[in-house]
Amino acid sequence: MRFAFGKNWQSYSANALTARRIEQARRAFGELLTGIDLQQKRFVDIGFGQGLSLVVAAEMGADVLGIDIDADNLEALKTTQQAMGCDKPLRTRIASILDDEFAQSDRGGFDIVHSWGVLHHTGNMHKAIENACTLVADGGYFVCSIYNAHWSSPIWKVIKWSYNKLPRPGRQIAVGLFYPVIFIAKWLVTGRNPRKKDRGMDFLHDVVDWVGGYPYEYAGCEEIRDFVCQLGFDCLKIRPAQVPTGCNEFVFRKTLASAEPAD
Ligand SMILES: C[S@@+](CC[C@H](N)C(=O)[O-])C[C@H]1O[C@@H](n2cnc3c(N)ncnc32)[C@H](O)[C@@H]1O
Structure with missing residues (x-):
């Protein structure tokens, strides 16, 4: 997968x-x-x-x-x-x-x-x-x-595996749910707006990659x-x-x- x-x-x-x-x-x-x-x-x-x-x-x-x-x-x-x-x-x-x-x-x-x-x-x-x-x-x-x-890495592994098992609409819902969670978590940890990315990346495409990127x-x-x-x-x-x-x-x-x- x-x-x-x-x-x-x-x-x-x-x-x-x-x-x-x-x-x-x-x-x-x-x-x-x-x-x-x-x-x-x-x-x-x-x-x-x-x-x-x-x-x-x-x-x-x-x-x-x-x-x-x-x-x-x-x-x-x-x-x-x-x-x-x-x-x-x-x-x-x-x-x-x-x-x-x-x-x-x-x-x-x-x-x-x-x-x-x-x-x-x-x-x-x-x-x-x-x-x-x-x-x-x-x-x-x-x-x-x-x-x-990180302690949360095994949880992310399960999330990513599950994402790839979902049909297309389920994947879109998963991205929609994780987008605000990741946004807030990143802002709290880094103290800066997560939309301001390094390396030329884009937050939405990164969220799809983070939620779906499997194997991991x-x-x-x-x-x-x-x-x-x-x-x-x-x-x-x-x-x-x-x-x-x-x-x-x-x-x-x-x-x-x-x-x-x-x-
Ligand atoms: C998160 S993307 C990173 C893309 C790019 N290197 C960057 O810095 O943005 C991971 C890339 O690794 C590729 N990939 C995954 N498994 C691979 C493998 N076994 N051999 C070569 N490329 C692989 C994927 O197709 C994907 O393009």
Whole structure:
């Protein structure tokens, strides 16, 4: 059972993507990847969704590949690319990051592997992280965000699972019920208007994603840091989520392979 992310992103790109949101997305991407040179670097965005990060990386001079499991995101990406006035060719592939053949055939093939809000939606988060890390070249970067673990996370898992079991009218009612609850909870926790979003997102489309986004896994900052570091990475940056069940952001660097020992 899988939430139709692509349909939600199609709606976002067609109806909610504004010039202000595009600027926000450019700024947020630049801030997270501060100090990482993208010029002519091999960049893969795993789970490109609406395509904002993929297009921004291309604008910054990277040689980009986007992969996503949901073919509906191709149309969302096209709309986003047009809205951003980007005419660079963007390579895409409809595939799952859980596909070992893909991970092994492109092993070490990317200077930057980026995956924002994706690996916890695959149904096997740890394997997805391992496969994403396999794609990183020695000395390259792994940039990701993963849902934080909180006491309410198991409840959210049930909500998301139930949403995907409902017929379409039931889903619309669920979104209508959760919209004010999430709105008030976010305002109380952050002290700011939840409609004022970061990363170019839109509150209504985010609510649909939060209520429906299944499969769903989560982990604390330390768990993710330790798991990725034992795969041969150094942790350069952690930006904790702004709300308890939000996404923690991470920047890792793969340690350079040690030189062959002399005979
Ligand atoms: C919450 S959206 C994030 C989109 C985008 N990365 C962003 O920052 O807004 C999650 C995306 O992950 C994709 N996805 C889910 N499972 C996947 C998998 N196994 N392999 C590749 N992409 C996957 C979904 O189709 C969806 O586009």
